[in-house]
Amino acid sequence: MLEYTGKDIYCDLVIPRKIDIRVVFESENVLAYHHTKPFWEHHVVVTPKQHIGSFLDLEFPSPIAKEILNTIKTIAADMQQKYGSCRILTNLGEYQDSKHLHFHIVHGTLLNQN
Amino acid sequence: MLEYTGKDIYCDLVIPRKIDIRVVFESENVLAYHHTKPFWEHHVVVTPKQHIGSFLDLEFPSPIAKEILNTIKTIAADMQQKYGSCRILTNLGEYQDSKHLHFHIVHGTLLNQN
Numbered sequence: 551m552l553e554y555t556g557k558d559i560y561c562d563l564v565i566p567r568k569i570d571i572r573v574v575f576e577s578e579n580v581l582a583y584h585h586t587k588p589f590w591e592h593h594v595v596v597t598p599k600q601h602i603g604s605f606l607d608l609e610f611p612s613p614i615a616k617e618i619l620n621t622i623k624t625i626a627a628d629m630q631q632k633y634g635s636c637r638i639l640t641n642l643g644e645y646q647d648s649k650h651l652h653f654h655i656v657h658g659t660l661l662n663q664n
Numbered sequence: 665m666l667e668y669t670g671k672d673i674y675c676d677l678v679i680p681r682k683i684d685i686r687v688v689f690e691s692e693n694v695l696a697y698h699h700t701k702p703f704w705e706h707h708v709v710v711t712p713k714q715h716i717g718s719f720l721d722l723e724f725p726s727p728i729a730k731e732i733l734n735t736i737k738t739i740a741a742d743m744q745q746k747y748g749s750c751r752i753l754t755n756l757g758e759y760q761d762s763k764h765l766h767f768h769i770v771h772g773t774l775l776n777q778n
Contacts, residue, residue: 605752606741610733611725619724626756627720635757638719642740643749 560597560650579614580621591658592629592636596622602651605640618653625655633657674711674764693728694735705772706743706750710736716765719754732767739769747771 556562563569565581574594575582585593598614608615622638629636636657641647670676677683679695688708689696699707712728722729736752743750750771755761 606737606744608737610730610737615733616724619729623720623722623724630720630757633757635755635759637753637755637759639751639753641749641751643744643747645749645751 557648558601558650559648560652561601564597565599574625575621577617577621580617582621582625585654588661589654590656590660592633592656594625594629594655595652596625596655597650597652603649604642604646604651606642608651618651622653622655629655629657671762672715672764673762674766675715678711679713688739689735691731691735694731696735696739699768702775703768704770704774706747706770708739708743708769709766710739710769711764711766717763718756718760718765720756722765732765736767736769743769743771 554563564571564583569586571583571586573581573583575596579599580596581599582594582596585595596618598618600614602608602614608618626636626638636655638653638655640651640653668677678685678697683700685697685700687695687697689710693713694710695713696708696710699709710732712732714728716722716728722732740750740752750769752767752769754765754767
């Protein structure tokens with residue numbers, strides 16, 4: 551498989567389903583799925599289907615923020631119940647690999663990355 | 665200095681200012697300050713002054729969520745502008761050291777912890 555080298559894997563590949571994903575939750579506006587190259591043992595990504603650049607572009611309150619945050623809450627509650635803990639995080643600037651807002655919900659061992 | 669061994673350092677020490685903190689932002693409802701024992705080179709904590717157990721206890725939308733999220737946004741924008749990047753994170757369950765909702769906004773080298 552060719553390596554993706556673009557700047558928005560969500561708009562380019564994930565949301566139009568040009569790659570296979572294992573969906574955790576999906577609505578008209580939000581998609582949550584298991585990371586295709588997980589950094590942690592359990593690694594779910596939550597992203598809006600519309601293009602929003604980063605956390606800094608999200609309005610509080612707004613209908614999309616409400617839906618994203620409540621999706622995160624449901625998935626994090628489930629991960630906490632199953633494994634005892636989880637972490638919710640989002641990156642900005644140089645730490646943000648893909649320039650489309652996404653949150654990571656993670657638990658467990660940090661995996662080796664290729 | 666004695667080591668704090670309780671379960672809510674925010675209600676017990678930080679919010680009543682029983683320890684010295686360097687405030688980044690403060691309102692009637694929200695406090696943001698430089699972590700007293702930073703894990704990263706730049707490490708700001710954002711917490712509600714009222715007791716909210718964790719991210720799972722936050723209602724979206726709600727006035728307090730709006731204020732917390734907009735405080736995070738302002739501080740993260742500033743950190744990104746100054747240093748080029750930052751990460752926003754919150755922990756749940758066994759990953760959450762103090763059982764009072766708090767977000768970390770961090771940049772830079774992971775520091776050695778005692």
